[in-house]
Amino acid sequence: MTELLECRDCGHRTFYEKHRCPECGGAEFDGVAAGTGELLSVTTVHVTPDGVREPNALGLAAFPGGANVVAQLDETLSIGDGVRLVGDRELRATDDGPLRGVRLAAVE
Amino acid sequence: MTAFATADDRSLLDLLLVAAERALDDADRDPADVDSVHVGNMAAEAFNRRSGLANALVGGLGMTGVTARRVENTSASGASAFQSAVAAVASGRSERALAVGGEKMSAADTATATEIISRITHDREYEQGVTLPSFGGLAAAAYLRETDADRRDLARVAVKNHANAYANECAQFNKRIDVGDVLASPSVASPLRLYDCCPTSDGAAAVVVEAGAAATDDPVTVAACESATGTHAVADRTDPLEIESVRVAGERAYDAAGFGADAIDLACIHDAFTILEWLEMEELGLAPEGRAWERTRDGLTDLDGELPVNPGGGLKARGHPLGATGISQVIELVWQLRGDLPDERAVDGASRGLAVNVAGFGNNAVCTLLEGDA
Ligand SMILES: [Zn+2]
Numbered sequence: 001m002t003e004l005l006e007c008r009d010c011g012h013r014t015f016y017e018k019h020r021c022p023e024c025g026g027a028e029f030d031g032v033a034a035g036t037g038e039l040l041s042v043t044t045v046h047v048t049p050d051g052v053r054e055p056n057a058l059g060l061a062a063f064p065g066g067a068n069v070v071a072q073l074d075e076t077l078s079i080g081d082g083v084r085l086v087g088d089r090e091l092r093a094t095d096d097g098p099l100r101g102v103r104l105a106a107v108e
Numbered sequence: 109m110t111a112f113a114t115a116d117d118r119s120l121l122d123l124l125l126v127a128a129e130r131a132l133d134d135a136d137r138d139p140a141d142v143d144s145v146h147v148g149n150m151a152a153e154a155f156n157r158r159s160g161l162a163n164a165l166v167g168g169l170g171m172t173g174v175t176a177r178r179v180e181n182t183s184a185s186g187a188s189a190f191q192s193a194v195a196a197v198a199s200g201r202s203e204r205a206l207a208v209g210g211e212k213m214s215a216a217d218t219a220t221a222t223e224i225i226s227r228i229t230h231d232r233e234y235e236q237g238v239t240l241p242s243f244g245g246l247a248a249a250a251y252l253r254e255t256d257a258d259r260r261d262l263a264r265v266a267v268k269n270h271a272n273a274y275a276n277e278c279a280q281f282n283k284r285i286d287v288g289d290v291l292a293s294p295s296v297a298s299p300l301r302l303y304d305c306c307p308t309s310d311g312a313a314a315v316v317v318e319a320g321a322a323a324t325d326d327p328v329t330v331a332a333c334e335s336a337t338g339t340h341a342v343a344d345r346t347d348p349l350e351i352e353s354v355r356v357a358g359e360r361a362y363d364a365a366g367f368g369a370d371a372i373d374l375a376c377i378h379d380a381f382t383i384l385e386w387l388e389m390e391e392l393g394l395a396p397e398g399r400a401w402e403r404t405r406d407g408l409t410d411l412d413g414e415l416p417v418n419p420g421g422g423l424k425a426r427g428h429p430l431g432a433t434g435i436s437q438v439i440e441l442v443w444q445l446r447g448d449l450p451d452e453r454a455v456d457g458a459s460r461g462l463a464v465n466v467a468g469f470g471n472n473a474v475c476t477l478l479e480g481d482a
Contacts, residue, residue, distance in 0.1 A: 014341075049223040049226050071236050
């Protein structure tokens with residue numbers, strides 16, 4: 001899923017699915033392309049849960065429309081870099097098989 | 109409370125019983141005097157394969173016929189149990205309430221404990237392998253970039269909290285450290301290192317709350333206990349340096365108490381990571397935005413400073429047995445406000461204290477204001 005969720009009533013965007021929009025209470029969301037975001041912060045995590053890569057480089061990125069995302073970095077990136085969501089990637093192994101999702105990558 | 113420890117041989121239930129007995133003894137009350145019991149615990153099922161904690165505790169105390177329940181609010185379960193006890197007494201439903209919080213985390217290895225705790229996140233966060241220190245690393249990196257604080261200033265938070273715990277017989281660590289020790293410790297979530305992070309702990313804490321004139325000569329008054337949720341997914345906050353739940357809980361508490369940040373003489377802040385001490389001080393109005401680090405560098409948050417922060421050592425050095433922490437903060441304030449503590453670890457002339465206990469990385473926060481007699 002390289003998409004964000006946009007509230008049909010007020011246009012608020014989020015990466016994190018929920019029943020209701022925190023801005024207006026709306027319950028309908030449409031998937032929209034995330035577009036180009038900016039990396040606000042990065043961290044390299046050295047103590048990770050079982051099934052998660054170690055080290056795990058993570059970034060916090062802001063996308064247009066006010067949606068922020070914390071996701072694994074697909075390559076080496078720095079604060080201020082332009083980023084996009086890329087998928088789908090194998091993010092962590094579980095007993096029920098791998099969890100797949102998006103990562104942050106540099107804009108081409 | 110029990111002394112917090114890396115590993116305590118006693119069971120979770122035994123820890124809760126010891127803490128409860130000590131609180132009753134301190135308040136000069138018997139179990140029979142209590143009519144409601146509020147137990148704070150995050151994950152006894154996962155850590156200890158124990159369920160039905162509240163009923164087991166009251167059974168152990170020989171109590172029947174009381175109202176009892178467990179309160180779960182992840183790492184703020186203790187303060188939420190305290191809030192539940194305060195609300196029960198304030199509403200008149202309970203005459204005398206016992207709030208007990210505890211956790212025994214040593215039963216799980218580090219990977220398992222990390223997994224249990226990371227389960228509090230949103231599914232989209234969980235799939236990324238995000239842990240609580242990950243959020244701390246992201247916030248710390250952003251803070252160090254946006255302010256003039258440097259990595260050594262962050263280390264000073266841990267150094268201070270270890271120094272404060274040195275003479276605290278209930279603290280997990282009675283060991284002074286210096287900035288070099290912090291910078292030499294292994295990286296956990298850059299720029300945060302091991303000594304920026306609180307440990308996993310075993311321990312329990314308890315207090316008695318009652319209305320009107322207390323049995324003790326030197327009671328401490330609950331001026332306010334208020335809470336607020338923030339977003340569940342941390343990135344749903346547009347500013348990574350904001351913890352809205354802490355700000356709102358603080359504002360509500362100041363409103364309810366009728367005094368503000370200026371009146372606070374000492375504070376117990378939820379320093380699960382060094383960076384959180386600064387972010388929460390700023391949200392609570394205890395330092396201007398982007399400036400809390402200067403207070404640390406200038407020694408204003410030291411035990412003998414203008415506003416001592418975490419005089420008992422904080423989560424960093426007193427320890428962080430999840431469900432016990434919020435109540436241990438209240439106990440530290442009570443001891444300080446009553447003047448019970450030896451000089452070497454006492455805050456001089458304190459009459460108003462603040463405690464903030466935070467769930468997750470700001471999912472929920474509980475702010476308590478206490479007033480002493482002095
Ligand atoms: Zn909306």
